Amino acid sequence: MAYSEKVKDHYTNPRNVGEIENASGVGTVGNAKCGDIMRMYLDIDDKTHIIKDCKFKTFGCGAAVATSSMATEMVKGKTIEEALKVTNKAVMEALDGLPPIKVHCSLLAEEAIHAALWDYAEKHNIKIEGLKKPVNDIEELEEDEF
Amino acid sequence: MGKLIYMDNAATTFVDKRVLDAMTPYLTDRCFNPSSIYDGAQDVHADLDNARATIAKTLNASDREIYFTACGTESDNWAIKGVAHANADKGKHLITSKIEHHAVLHSMAALEKEGYEVTYLDVDENGFVSVDALDKAIRPDTVLVSIMYANNEIGTIEPIKEIAEVCHKHNVYFHVDAVQAYAHLPIDVKELGIDMLSASGHKFNAMKGTGFLYIKKGTKIQNFMDGGAQEFKKRAGTENVAGIIGMAKATEIAHSEMKERMEHETKIRDYMIDRILKEIPYSKLNGDRVKRLSNNLNIGFEFIEGESMLLALNDLGVCASSGSACTSGSLDPSHVLLAIGLPHEKAHGSLRLTVSHETTMDDAKLVCDNLPKIVERLRSMSPLYEDFVKKNK
Numbered sequence: 159m160a161y162s163e164k165v166k167d168h169y170t171n172p173r174n175v176g177e178i179e180n181a182s183g184v185g186t187v188g189n190a191k192c193g194d195i196m197r198m199y200l201d202i203d204d205k206t207h208i209i210k211d212c213k214f215k216t217f218g219c220g221a222a223v224a225t226s227s228m229a230t231e232m233v234k235g236k237t238i239e240e241a242l243k244v245t246n247k248a249v250m251e252a253l254d255g256l257p258p259i260k261v262h263c264s265l266l267a268e269e270a271i272h273a274a275l276w277d278y279a280e281k282h283n284i285k286i287e288g289l290k291k292p293v294n295d296i297e298e299l300e301e302d303e304f
Numbered sequence: 305m306g307k308l309i310y311m312d313n314a315a316t317t318f319v320d321k322r323v324l325d326a327m328t329p330y331l332t333d334r335c336f337n338p339s340s341i342y343d344g345a346q347d348v349h350a351d352l353d354n355a356r357a358t359i360a361k362t363l364n365a366s367d368r369e370i371y372f373t374a375c376g377t378e379s380d381n382w383a384i385k386g387v388a389h390a391n392a393d394k395g396k397h398l399i400t401s402k403i404e405h406h407a408v409l410h411s412m413a414a415l416e417k418e419g420y421e422v423t424y425l426d427v428d429e430n431g432f433v434s435v436d437a438l439d440k441a442i443r444p445d446t447v448l449v450s451i452m453y454a455n456n457e458i459g460t461i462e463p464i465k466e467i468a469e470v471c472h473k474h475n476v477y478f479h480v481d482a483v484q485a486y487a488h489l490p491i492d493v494k495e496l497g498i499d500m501l502s503a504s505g506h507k508f509n510a511m512k513g514t515g516f517l518y519i520k521k522g523t524k525i526q527n528f529m530d531g532g533a534q535e536f537k538k539r540a541g542t543e544n545v546a547g548i549i550g551m552a553k554a555t556e557i558a559h560s561e562m563k564e565r566m567e568h569e570t571k572i573r574d575y576m577i578d579r580i581l582k583e584i585p586y587s588k589l590n591g592d593r594v595k596r597l598s599n600n601l602n603i604g605f606e607f608i609e610g611e612s613m614l615l616a617l618n619d620l621g622v623c624a625s626s627g628s629a630c631t632s633g634s635l636d637p638s639h640v641l642l643a644i645g646l647p648h649e650k651a652h653g654s655l656r657l658t659v660s661h662e663t664t665m666d667d668a669k670l671v672c673d674n675l676p677k678i679v680e681r682l683r684s685m686s687p688l689y690e691d692f693v694k695k696n697k
Contacts, residue, residue: 169615175685186687190649193609193628193637197687215687217649219611219628223685 162254168224176213185273194218196270221260229267314658320509326553330546355552364492376483376504379517380407383479383500386525395445402643430592431460453485457640458591459600468497487558510554514547565661569598579672607689608682616678627654
């Protein structure tokens, strides 16, 4: 399996691992059956809607850890609207690509961010433009995405 | 990175220097076709006969019962499809287990597409096939039972003699996939009652692309390859002479050193199992503790995923393998670990280390010293572990 140097760097030294106490939003996606579970914690400024902090925990392979790590780096400091533009493609490109069978991992990272944002929106009773209710079971997504 | 610590000997082994030396002449100044008539070629033919005899002797078989193939997978395909096709008039039912290698399972699946019926026997939590269940599964139209000698993932050694007795009671052929066991433990086909046995050279320090199938005299089996007269007209094709000579040398060495190798491997295996289970909480040995290959340890670590463990070990120069989905190229974890009853998340967190006679105690210590740190780090970033800790607060 050929992982890029960036992927190797991110699974060896993952950024932003951990939890955020009283997080503004938390999202968990994936399932143990397919072997990947991701949880994202967001700390969001209620006024500016800027993501001040982002942390993650991941059960999964090297690609899953690396995409989680990269995704947290990419949404940190961004507004909610900007964070929604961090797609799985963007995360993958930032990592210099993933092996074909690992593409679903990058999908999971995008889903985890969306799930955490959805949680934030529900807690604050707001509607985030362009955010769909997250799918918890990643396998449902794959049929369409590949 | 320092020294390479190779603990993936169930995947493949390094070619022994003595094996390479034995092979070299057949690739250089003795590179004749053994079917040719001149002296040099006939000498090579005689060497091939000797290689066959060497292998036959290790199994207590006759020379005529050893057929050279290109790999263990070919041997499995030939045994299963060859017997099924040749005995279709007698019946079209076959029996195997759920923990066989894909070479067996996919051969069975191919026969199912042709209209054969296959019974896949369950195994217990340690991976053992039930002899009673087999007895009950055999029908009047059953022609073949195929059960592996020892499992490639969890190392469990099946009750081969008892299985053979049941097969013969019902007059059914018994094939054994011994790819992981042959040349690693003593096998006597006569004493055990085995009709066919598959082996692969690269699992015992010979080169890849070598293997053989033992076929008991009198077994009704279709030819595998049509063509020349090689392999008693059953498996045509110019012989992989150097590979075969090397395989015979490798098995000769393995059998002469077998006792010492097994003792050495068992010592290292048990040292590692004891330390890992003691030092890492929520870890469990997969497969039987006693009836297992001397070189195999397979341990499940809860809350973490196998591939990330392999990557961390790789950074230390340790070569290992896992039953996780990510290493199998599909989304499902190992069928063997699922068959012994592990839930998906636990099956994803397995680690297989297969040592050899060349593994040192220092290698074992290095792995055992580092594994707790690796597991702890991965758990600290696992949402499953976080949930578990919160629940048990």
